[in-house]
Amino acid sequence: NAGVTQTPKFRVLKTGQSMTLLCAQDMNHEYMYWYRQDPGMGLRLIHYSVGEGTTAKGEVPDGYNVSRLKKQNFLLGLESAAPSQTSVYFCASSFGTSGRKEDTQYFGPGTRLTVL
Amino acid sequence: GESVGLHLPTLSVQEGDNSIINCAYSNSASDYFIWYKQESGKGPQFIIDIRSNMDKRQGQRVTVLLNKTVKHLSLQIAATQPGDSAVYFCAEKWSGAGSYQLTFGKGTKLSVIP
Numbered sequence: 001n002a003g004v005t006q007t008p009k010f011r012v013l014k015t016g017q018s019m020t021l022l023c024a025q026d027m028n029h030e031y032m033y034w035y036r037q038d039p040g041m042g043l044r045l046i047h048y049s050v051g052e053g054t055t056a057k058g059e060v061p062d063g064y065n066v067s068r069l070k071k072q073n074f075l076l077g078l079e080s081a082a083p084s085q086t087s088v089y090f091c092a093s094s095f096g097t098s099g100r101k102e103d104t105q106y107f108g109p110g111t112r113l114t115v116l
Numbered sequence: 117g118e119s120v121g122l123h124l125p126t127l128s129v130q131e132g133d134n135s136i137i138n139c140a141y142s143n144s145a146s147d148y149f150i151w152y153k154q155e156s157g158k159g160p161q162f163i164i165d166i167r168s169n170m171d172k173r174q175g176q177r178v179t180v181l182l183n184k185t186v187k188h189l190s191l192q193i194a195a196t197q198p199g200d201s202a203v204y205f206c207a208e209k210w211s212g213a214g215s216y217q218l219t220f221g222k223g224t225k226l227s228v229i230p
Contacts, residue, residue, distance in 0.1 A: 004159070042205065043160070043220040058217065090159050104150065105218060107159030 002026055004108035006091050012114045013081045021076040021111050023091030031094045032074035033058070033105065034066060036087040043090065049074055081115045088112050128227045135196045137224045139189040139206035146208040150218070151180060151191045155202045163191070163204075193226075201228045 004025045013019055023032065034046040045058030049068040063085060065077045074093075078085060092105040129135045141149070147168040152160035166173045166180045166189075173180050179192040189206050203223040 040222060042222040043207075043218075045217055048217075092159075104162045104165065106162070107152075109159050110157075 004091055004093055004106050006089075006108040006111050008111060009109070010112050012116065013078075014116050015082060017081050018077070018079050019081065019113075020078075021089055021091075021113075023074045023076070023093075023108060024072055025074075025091075025093040025106075026072065027093060027095075027106070028071070029093035029095055029106075030071075031096060031105075032068065033092040033094075034064070034074065034076045035090045035092065036060065036085075037090060037110075038087050046076065046089075081113075083115045086113060086115045125222070126225045126227070128229060129196050130229050131196060131198060133196055135191075135193040135200070135226055137191045137193075137204050137206075137226065139191075139221050141187050141189060141206070141208045143208060143210065143219070144187065145210045146219075148209045149180070149182060149189050150207045150209075151178075151189075152205045152207065152220075153200075153202045154205065154223070160205060196226075196228050198228045198230055201226055 007022045030051050033048040035043040036046055037043050044060050046060055046064050047055055047058050047066040049055050052068055052071040055066045055068055067075045089111045091108040094103050094105045096103040150165040151163040153163050154160045164175045164178050164180050166182050171182055177194045181190045191204060193200055203225050205220050205223045207218045207220045209218050
């Protein structure tokens with residue numbers, strides 16, 4: 001059981017370039033999330049998905065797009081990268097969101113993105 | 117909007133001592149709280165959670181206390197070990213229908229002195 005995996009682990013982009021971050025989970029979780037983590041800011045939710053084929057905006061969605069074509073995968077896209085998107089990106093997944101222990105969010109190891 | 121915050125950004129403790137990490141939350145509707153541990157270069161890892169109908173919950177070497185009157189959450193780590201060195205985040209959530217978002221605090225860095 002690998003849990004939540006993310007690829008790539010590191011990436012450097014130039015302003016205006018595009019890229020896609022891949023998140024995969026093997027726990028059969030319904031819910032998946034993308035966060036960004038910046039120094040002194042904590043974790044902020046970018047987008048989330050409550051099931052295959054669904055996506056929704058979180059707290060800081062601008063400049064990002066997501067897709068959930070398969071239940072186990074959640075992709076985060078940057079169409080035109082900006083220096084403000086330099087951050088560490090974390091994917092997470094959970095069974096549900098009712099607040100029970102089994103609905104706890106499990107996190108991947110993160111992707112460190114630098115936009116020059 | 118309302119957000120979760122932390123009283124102390126850094127905390128240094130001697131190995132073997134007990135650690136207490138504090139968190140203040142402002143959303144009175146939140147009914148579920150989680151503590152996460154994040155080691156350097158890794159993603160946050162679940163430690164312990166508590167629902168608003170409880171005041172205290174104990175795990176292995178960790179205890180979470182919830183004071184709803186003053187909207188305060190704390191994580192107590194007994195006999196702190198070097199492996200406990202990490203950043204600790206509290207998170208809050210309202211478990212009502214249609215609510216999906218966890219709100220995280222900024223984190224407290226715990227350093228254990230051998």
